[in-house]
Amino acid sequence: MHSRLYECSIMHARLHPQAHRFAYRIFLLALDLDELPALSRRLRLLGIDRGGLLSFRQRDYLPTHETACNPSAATSVNAPVPAPGTTPNSEAPLKTRLLATLAERGIDPGPGSRVLLLTLPRVLGYQFNPVSFYFVHAADGRPVASVAEVTNTFRETKPFFLGPDTLANPPAGTPAFRLRVTKNFYVSPFSDVDVAFDFMLRPPGEHLALQIDDYAGPRRTLITTVNELNPPRPLTDRALAWFSLKYPLVTLKVIAAIHWEAFRLFLKRVPWFAKAARASDQRDLYHPHSSLAPRQPEPPAL
DSSP, X not given: OOOEEEEEEEEEEXXXXXXXXXXXXXXXXEEEGGGHHHHHHXXXXXXXXXXXXXXXXXXXXXXXXXXXXXXSSOOOTTOOOOOTXXXXXXXXXXXXXXXXXXXXXXXXXXXXXXXXEEEOOEETTBOOOSEEEEEEEOTTSOEEEEEEEEEOTTOOEEEEEEOGGGEEOOSSSOOEEEEEEXXXXXXXXXXXXXXXXXXXEOOOSSSOEEEEEEEETTXXXXXXXXXXXXXXXXXXXXXXXHHHHHSTTHHHHHHHHHHHHHHHHHHTTOOOOOGGGGGGGOOSBBSOOGGGSOOOOOOOOO
């Protein structure tokens, strides 16, 4: 089977306005979306669309059947462009929804395509993924597209689409999807909403090497990397049991690390940005927080 597990290291290095670096280790599911029914039958420790110590639910991902939030009339270059009546609802298989969303952007991997999703599992029903990565391959194995689905701690979600035109094929080495695009999304209180994400996403195989940098104009302000620690393991109950012991409550560990490092940045007096301050610049996202709701006009004075 193509599905597997990656034991990896996550590193964040803030370069400006103050240096701050930390790293932690986790494991990620790498799920071939065609294999979900087979995985549901063979795995006891990972519930597919059901509960369990570890679980995965397709409805948690890619809510493009909903209307994207756009407090401003302007939209970003990477904005969702849904065609009414063409995007399946949240009950459709995740691969069906992903391919329909790519088709709306003129991306067609053709029959026999495969989709690999890198993501954290639910733990005891708790779900949070700072970023999930989709890698789409044609039937002959050629990489066609990638999607980075970013979620902030307000549970807002925004997918960033990297099509075939973003694929760089070096003379030697692994090809990578490269894209720099304005976020227009509140990811961290210590980064403004109009800085740019710079993606370098290599399709995973025996190695895992992903990088997302933040740029404020020409200045790189933050480096984030995901790299494998060991070769990937087959997705089996034995491997899941071992990783659950080695990285207990892995998803809870991630959300705890986010808040702990935010507290450390606060102690360093790194400037922070209020989410409600630039509501109109937060665009093309799903599950909008109440801070993005249009303000109601005040009633006239009597």
